[in-house]
Amino acid sequence: MTGIARTPPGPSLLEELERHHDDTPPRGALRTAVLGGAERCATLAHAAALRLHNRLAAEARRGSARRRRTLPVDRVITDEWLARLVASLTHHRNAASALVRIDG
Structure with a gap:
């Protein structure tokens, strides 16, 4: 057989979380696992906060x-x-501006 040997995919974040907790996993850790990792969770939270402040302003x-x-x-x-x-x-405009500055 030619080509690159593929390794089987590892357990998902959700499977890892369930493996480490006998009871219900912590809500924040569960949210992070369902959303696909800490970076994606932070990106989605940042975008949601920006939309909220824009709407409230x-x-x-x-x-x-x-x-x-x-x-x-x-x-x-x-x-x-x-x-x-x-x-x-004023508050919501300042908060939205701060989030935009953090973004880029």
Whole structure:
């Protein structure tokens, strides 16, 4: 027989995890095994966090624009609800920017 001899594939991450635990494996380790390893799990978690912050920033932006439209001009500066929405927008924009900087 010619060619490269192939070795049989080793046990999967999930099989290894089940082999080391008599009871239910830890949730984090199970998630990592199901998703295909720590690197892939971290990549998916990073992408999910970025999508979450982008969505929450968009909601805060729409909410603050809606709130500004309903307020008289002299109450915009002192409105606490608008201040909370702006703080939320700032937080989520900063968090999304930090995740983008980490990414590349």
